[in-house]
C-alpha cells in the first residue's frame with residue numbers, strides 16, 4: 001500500500017500523543033463511550049482471570065477498565081510517548097504497558113511469553129496501521145484455541161472512503177479536531193479485512209456497525225473473530 005511509511009505514521013502519533021491523552025482524559029471521549037466501548041465490551045465479555053492482549057492501546061483507558069474487571073492485561077502501542085502517558089495515567093491499575101509495533105512480527109511474537117491469551121482487542125487502530133497482516137497472524141498464534149480477537153475500526157464502506165474503495169490506499173486526515181498534526185490512514189476494503197481474518201484461521205461470529213449520533217450511516221465496524 002505504501003504512500004506513507006511506518007516512520008511517517010509513528011512520527012504523527014508521537015506528535016499527537018500528549019494532545020490525545022489530555023483530550024481523552026480518564027474516561028475517553030463521547031465517540032468512544034457511545035460508539036466503540038459498548039459493543040466491544042459486549043463482544044469481548046471479559047471474565048475475571050482472563051489473560052488479555054490489547055493492541056494500539058492509546059492512553060490505556062480501555063486496558064485499565066479490563067484490569068478493573070479482573071483481567072490480566074498486556075497493552076501495547078508503538079508510540080513510546082503514548083505508552084509513557086498510559087503508564088503515568090494508570091500507575092496502579094495493574095496493566096503491563098509495553099512499546100510494540102503491531103506491524104512487526106518479531107516484536108509481536110515477543111509478547112507470546114505473556115500468553116497464551118484468552119482474548120485480544122484493538123480499538124480504532126486497524127485503519128491506522130501500515131500493514132495489518134502481521135497483527136492478525138500473530139494474534140491468531142498467541143490466542144488459545146477458541147479465544148477471540150475483537151476489533152473496532154472505521155467502517156471502510158462509509159468512513160475511510162476517498163474516491164476509491166476496492167484498492168488499498170493511504171491518506172492523511174484528522175482524527176480529532178485541533179490535533180497538532182494530521183495522521184496517516186490506511187484504507188482496506190471489507191473483503192480484504194475479512195479474507196485476512198479467514199486466512200489466519202479465524203471464524204467471525206459477531207459483528208456490529210455503529211453510528212454516532214443516531215445517523216443511518218455507520219462510522220465503525222466491530223468484529224469478533226474466534227480462533228477456530
Ligand SMILES: C[S@@+](CC[C@H](N)C(=O)[O-])C[C@H]1O[C@@H](n2cnc3c(N)ncnc32)[C@H](O)[C@@H]1O
Nearest residue numbers: 013056057058077078079101102103123125128
Ligand atoms: C485512534 S488511536 C486509538 C487509541 C485507543 N485504542 C483508543 O481507542 O482510545 C490509534 C492508536 O494506534 C496506535 N498505533 C498506530 N499504528 C500502530 C502500530 N503499528 N503498532 C502499535 N500501535 C499503533 C497509535 O499510536 C494510537 O495510540
